[in-house]
Amino acid sequence: MFAKRVHIVPVGEAVERMVSPVLELSADRVYLLADADGVTRAQADPVAERLASEGVEAEIEPVDQGTVYAVLGLVTTLADRHADDVVRVNVSTGSRLATIGAALACMDDDTEAEAYHVPADDGTAVADRAMGGDDVAVVPDYPIESPSRDEVATMTIIATLDTERYTPKKRDLIDEAIGLQHDLDRSIPFAEQIVRSADVPAAKVTTFDDLGPGQQKGAYRTFREHALAELEAREYAVVDDESVGRSDPITLTPTGEAALRAFRHKVLDVVAVLDTRSAPDWLTEGVESA
Numbered sequence: 547m548f549a550k551r552v553h554i555v556p557v558g559e560a561v562e563r564m565v566s567p568v569l570e571l572s573a574d575r576v577y578l579l580a581d582a583d584g585v586t587r588a589q590a591d592p593v594a595e596r597l598a599s600e601g602v603e604a605e606i607e608p609v610d611q612g613t614v615y616a617v618l619g620l621v622t623t624l625a626d627r628h629a630d631d632v633v634r635v636n637v638s639t640g641s642r643l644a645t646i647g648a649a650l651a652c653m654d655d656d657t658e659a660e661a662y663h664v665p666a667d668d669g670t671a672v673a674d675r676a677m678g679g680d681d682v683a684v685v686p687d688y689p690i691e692s693p694s695r696d697e698v699a700t701m702t703i704i705a706t707l708d709t710e711r712y713t714p715k716k717r718d719l720i721d722e723a724i725g726l727q728h729d730l731d732r733s734i735p736f737a738e739q740i741v742r743s744a745d746v747p748a749a750k751v752t753t754f755d756d757l758g759p760g761q762q763k764g765a766y767r768t769f770r771e772h773a774l775a776e777l778e779a780r781e782y783a784v785v786d787d788e789s790v791g792r793s794d795p796i797t798l799t800p801t802g803e804a805a806l807r808a809f810r811h812k813v814l815d816v817v818a819v820l821d822t823r824s825a826p827d828w829l830t831e832g833v834e835s836a
Contacts, residue, residue, distance in 0.1 A: 550574040550631040554621055554659070556611060556640025556648055557586045557593065563664040564593055564639050568602060571634070575603045577624055579617065579640065579648075582608040586640070611640055617647030618654075619808030622692070625651070625659040626811045633659040638666070654692045656812075692809055693782070699723065699734045699813045700773040701782060701806040704798050706825045713786075713795035720769050721754040722820075728752060729819040736772035740765045777802065 553573040555564050557580040568576050576597055580590035590606045597604040607624070610616040617640075625633045637649045652661035693701070703722045707714035723737035728749075741751045743761055750756060757765060774796070777783040782802030786795040798806065807828060810817065814833055822830045 550628065552624075552628045552631045552633045553577070553636065554579065554624055554633065554648065555636040556580075556617065556644040557590045558639035558641070558644075559589065560639055560666070561589075561593060561596075563666070564636065565596060567634075567636060567662065567664055568597060569600055573602055573634075575628075576605070578604060578606045579609045579611070579620060579644065580606055581611050586611055609644075611644040613804075614643050614647040614650070615804035615808050617644045618651045619804075619810070621648050621651035621659065622654055622657045622808060623811040625657045629658065635659050635661045636664065637661045638663040650690065653690045655690065656692050693780070693805055693812075694735075694773075694776070695732075695812055696734060696736045696773040697776055697780075697782070698806065698809050699726075699816050700736075700777060701798060701802055702810070702813050702816050702820065702829065704783065704796055705803070705806060705829055706820050706822055708797055709824045713797060715795055716766060716769060716774070717754055719796065720765050723769075724754060724756075725752055726816060726819060730815050732815060734816070736768050739772070740768050743768075780805070782806075 551571065551573045553568050553571070553576045555568070555576060555578055557564065557578050564578075567573075578590045578594055580586040587606075587608075594604040594606055607620060609620045621635060635648050635652050637645045637652075639645070640648070649661050651657055652659045700719060700723070703719050704714055707718055707722065720737070720740065723734050724741060727733055727737050727741055740757070740761070741748045743764055744751045744757055745761070746756065754762065754765065774783070774785070778785065780801075781799055782805050783796055783798055786797075810829065817825075817830060817833045818835055822835070
């Protein structure tokens with residue numbers, strides 16, 4: 547099976563800058579990123595119709611073009627969905643924040659997508675320089691490191707357990723992660739490391755209480771070193787300074803919530819097996835419970 551050529555295009559006013567690269571680079575599928583309503587949504591329809599008339603499959607994806615993380619998250623999610631295809635992202639259309647989000651998504655170490663730019667003075671320019679043309683330029687890649695699976699999984703657990711009545715503690719997060727190990731095809735690394743350190747067979751370690759006193763102490767250290775410390779450093783999560791000891795309450799910051807929205811695709815298996823009855827709707831959207 548041949549890899550598809552997929553283009554991701556934030557919608558803007560410059561129609562030719564959106565359409566021409568798609569046609570000249572023989573895209574098989576195009577995602578047009580537009581606000582759910584408003585100007586860009588109205589602009590997306592004629593572009594989709596034109597592409598369809600040229601035999602290109604086009605789909606309009608709703609996104610808040612005024613939020614960098616929203617665009618970044620959608621681009622990384624779409625690229626992950628097409629991990630076996632060739633994904634290119636147009637960063638010369640859409641709002642300023644949308645192009646920033648799209649460009650950052652392409653710089654993510656875990657995202658296989660190439661950003662390109664079409665000069666404003668020649669919207670009909672269509673050939674990628676890397677392919678021998680002169681006018682559509684590949685944007686230089688400056689790699690950035692996205693949150694690890696441990697970090698995104700931890701944020702997912704926090705978002706699920708944090709309610710109006712209760713704020714999760716370190717022990718809650720470790721306990722939940724250990725319990726998930728038996729329901730996932732792919733482990734949560736810090737939890738897997740904790741389970742392996744136990745004195746009993748891994749199959750018998752299903753809760754934090756199954757660990758001995760020494761292993762429980764080590765579990766807190768492993769959790770902090772492999773997940774929590776980086777979340778704090780990135781300002782994705784905060785630990786309540788008023789509390790003392792290992793029962794410190796932990797919450798996501800607005801930045802952490804935005805990052806979880808952006809990189810949720812890394813832990814869809816975790817979302818599927820968690821008890822998400824109290825989780826925010828955006829966390830479980832499109833995910834079927836296991």
